Amino acid sequence: MKFSAPKRTIELRQTNRQAILRLLMLGGPMSRLELGQKTGLSMGTITNVTGPLLEAGILRETGTEESEGGRPRSILGINPLYGYLIGVDVGENHIQLELFNLSLEKLGTVRRRLHSQENLPEVYITEIASGLDELCAATGVLQEKILGMGIGVPGVVEHDGQVNVAAPMWAWNSIGFLAMIERQISLPVYIDNGAKAMALAEFWFGAGRGAQDVVVALIGTGIGAGVITKGELYRGATNSAGEWGHTKIVLDGRPCRCGSQGCIEAYAGAPGILASLHELNGTAMVDGEQFNQITKLVEDCRNGDEDSRQALQRTARYLGAGIANLANLFNPERVVLGGWVGLMIGETIMPNLKEYVRQYALPPSSARLEIMLCQFGQDAICTGAACLVIEEFLSANQKFSRRVAG
Amino acid sequence: MKFSAPKRTIELRQTNRQAILRLLMLGGPMSRLELGQKTGLSMGTITNVTGPLLEAGILRETGTEESEGGRPRSILGINPLYGYLIGVDVGENHIQLELFNLSLEKLGTVRRRLHSQENLPEVYITEIASGLDELCAATGVLQEKILGMGIGVPGVVEHDGQVNVAAPMWAWNSIGFLAMIERQISLPVYIDNGAKAMALAEFWFGAGRGAQDVVVALIGTGIGAGVITKGELYRGATNSAGEWGHTKIVLDGRPCRCGSQGCIEAYAGAPGILASLHELNGTAMVDGEQFNQITKLVEDCRNGDEDSRQALQRTARYLGAGIANLANLFNPERVVLGGWVGLMIGETIMPNLKEYVRQYALPPSSARLEIMLCQFGQDAICTGAACLVIEEFLSANQKFSRRVAG
DNA sequence: AAACCTTATTTTAAGATATAAAATAATCAA
DNA sequence: TTGATTATTTTATATCTTAAAATAAGGTTT
The missing domain is CATH 1.10.10.10 (Winged helix-like DNA-binding domain superfamily/Winged helix DNA-binding domain)
Incomplete structure (x- = not known):
């Protein structure tokens, strides 16, 4: 663009x-x-x-x-048949590929679980390559007709001469992921942070539609944000803007897996929410499926469990403070809440959340601010990754034969 | 622009x-x-x-x-003689007007103290109007030759249909300041937040020169920020972006004059710094000239006073956390520290500050980040306000007689 | 001093684009 | 079939930019 x-x-x-x-x-x-x-x-x-x-x-x-x-x-x-797009969601323990036509209709999906032991870039690349083949075979779409592949990753994608990926939880430290994957796949590949990809999808086709200044908050195991201003992704100097997850809301507060303390991720990410629950009910943290634990928490809350209710209320408060900070700094007209945790707890906490944002943000920034849930569920990052390809497609200056009048 | x-x-x-x-x-x-x-x-x-x-x-x-x-x-x-510019700095207890030529050379200054009782917009407007006359008389510049007046105010300037100013400490609540002043002064008037004006000055002619993504942090009695991206001021949906002062860094922390708690302003604004000092040495806060108290604090620190040293170190830590948040979210290539407090304590705290920013910000956002002091001192806001006029002058599509060749 | 050399700037001629107005196309209704 | 009406294309014109040619303004050489 x-x-x-x-x-x-x-x-x-x-x-x-x-x-x-x-x-x-x-x-x-x-x-x-x-x-x-x-x-x-x-x-x-x-x-x-x-x-x-x-x-x-x-x-x-x-x-x-x-x-x-x-x-x-x-x-x-x-x-829609002019060409096809691949969107890839690289998650903390899965990858998902989707094939779209140019109208962004989903034609096929491949989803695979990976285990945290397999965090080498090569493993991901092999899986992506084979997933691509599987997707083409299943849908009968020829690779030549694919305009490009977009990839959303859960880390910082630095644009700094070359494109590097930093994903601390995998100990990926400025890895030349793009260069590596381009050696395996004969398709134009575009890579960006998952929250940024998701922001693009929601902005173009989802809850952000029609607005010009939108912040998309991605709440999952980790936390990130994608910021859209004047209708464009805000990237900053090296494309690491929007790294909301490790901004501090409680200096010297809870330890965070990043090594620091008091990050919003330590309070409103899935483990943080569970930590709040265990603080309340006095039990010890349990390892294991965060997804199931959060599901149960929301269910318990609906069934009237007081500790669960309070855990979610606290989460709304932390998130409210974090979103208020975003509102003060970026002054969006809309905030979209997404990510699997966001989707799961969103509806329940929304009234509380809105109240806390009003309480913590300055009136000029919060008065007209809309807060809503994302419209793409599981597919948000894949769709957004495909949008990365569309952006390139739109701005590419293909050569067109000049129209000859008469 | x-x-x-x-x-x-x-x-x-x-x-x-x-x-x-x-x-x-x-x-x-x-x-x-x-x-x-x-x-x-x-x-x-x-x-x-x-x-x-x-x-x-x-x-x-x-x-x-x-x-x-x-x-x-x-x-x-x-x-430089084609036209002249007026920059006005409306502060919490003073106003300052400066006259510039088109090369932004300062030709004259008027500075007046006001008292907090006199916080009616009418008082400010009268003072600005008489200051303008004084400035023209002193320099012999005709008002017809003045291209416009820019005003930097210590509040949120909303662009929302009309231009409103919200300055809580004066109980200005969305006042149509621009419309009011345009009735008194027959000059094009442009008004914006002081931190944004200052950011423009530093970006164009000061410490931000040459960079494309800069955050200018204004530390005074209050705290604000101006964000420049891709060479332009970041305004957000209603021009209230960059309101850094009341973002929370310590949820449930110190009470802030805004009514909330834990805002960075309550820790790193002048009263906040003095509060840190009094926490340390156990004495009670003294009312009165913040300027003198901060001056003394810095002096005491240089003379080896341990409480003063620690108060400044704590300030560096709070500020470091706040700037780290800005770095994570905006990913600038440079942060410029300004404002009267920033100027006063900047040199002393800089080594500590840089260390804390490195500690609290994500490596991709902090690795190449430069932190420096602003280059405009007292004149920053006036100069920036004049830049508001220049922006308009540059983008105005004056009619020019077409060049006839031959 | 005249002729020549070199670089900066202006002029000229050509190509591309956009728009307004005129022409054409496609439908419905009488 | 003829008109009426609206959509789209074509035509004619005005701008703009650029590349190349011409000119301007210095210095240097003969």
């Missing part, structure tokens, strides 16, 4: 082509007339831009629409 | 004119050749763009430069 301001006439065409493609991608099929109104471009320009895109097969006419009495409007839309 | 991507050919010229003016404003006078190299534009375009600007008197030729053997290069620069 990066695109320096056009200076030459030829760059105008690229800008306008992007605007039109983006509009059709996000706003669905529409007539040339509507494209003209929404982009502010003249009808002649719409014709000139869409013509070559139709010829190239990127757009297609999907039908017609009643006009106000005269010639009916023909409807243009992205051609 | 807001400028939607050019769509029509005529907008190309505006974009390129802006690029050239900005380059000359920030990078100083240079030859047409250099302008062409730095903007990537052809020499013909440089001629076409600069011609009308020279005719209009916005640019001027300031001399020549040795070429590499042939015709010498003539040097173009902003004409």
